[in-house]
Amino acid sequence: MNSLEDYILNHIDKESELLARLYREAHVRLLNPRMLSGHLQGRILKMLARMCRPKKILEIGTHTGYATLCLAEALPESGEIHTIEKNDEMEDFIMQQFNQSSFKKNIYLYIGDALEIIPQINGMFDMVFIDADKRLYNEYYDLIFDKVNANGIILADNTLWNRKILGKPHPNDNQTIGILAFNEKVKQDKRVEKVILPIRDGLTIIHRL
Template identity: 30%
Template structure:
């Protein structure tokens, strides 16, 4: 993954990182060894800070993967807080459940198995916070569906909006051309959504942050 900020600055910031617990390190190692994409460390730190600050009661995550972000979110929720997380890959679900059990967070996490585009319309819950990190070609539809479930004043947090730096690049490798087109198209929609106060932040792979204002 290309860096959005210069390596020297990133190295300096990383020098202040505190040690994570053994399970988080284990998940990060599993992700590296098995080439599973997870939220970058700086993005996950920002996500945790938002959860700590906002204290949401109901959180929706679209794209569980191996539960790295799910665990980081859930461990910072209040006693009554709950995370609903959606994943369609059977392999990912199996691994995610394993890590969730190890984290002893089963009571905080409701892992919904299946296609998010089919699951979201059936949810009867309004959310204070939504985290979108799924297949890029699905971003537009998932954003549209999930926005109806976001409370006024709620926050939507979206990963990969700079997409390895290619969202702003004239030269895009062949294997990224299609996904880059999807991200560029989505970014225009996201930034023009009048029901949100939006920004794209140069954190990690680019974080989209929207606050529902109407």
């Protein structure tokens, strides 16, 4: 073993064969494979969902579908996960993964702008996972907040943003500026409890009171 992460991965639940294959294919076929959640974060997402027992999940930013499949593992048989991906070039890759999954009947994929699609999805959510355009985290948060049930959970990925949040961002670095604004907004929001986990690139857990 070469690192602490190797040790951790050797002592937690394994990812499924489908997820392991997805991970390999992403690194062969895609330009930015490191954006997918991966083994450790995937098991954390599943564990959080298992503990929260959501019946309906919203995911903003599907990318490869890795995190989607991890969250779907924790759904009840009648549960739903609605996932939105803006990049239409990812659709074929995503659907290839979903169609191989035993959870495909629980997954609803939308291709397009999340800010336009979210208002069209009926009903309330027990869990929301935000992992899309960092410049728009505040807009996503405002849009989904009233669609989250009381005691529901909002997860936001990349909230430590490769440690760029520790310095003054370049005026043109709108993604870092977006993450900083989101972190401050959540800090000041008295409607929620919140904590940032320093795993990978930062995962914020937000509990709606």
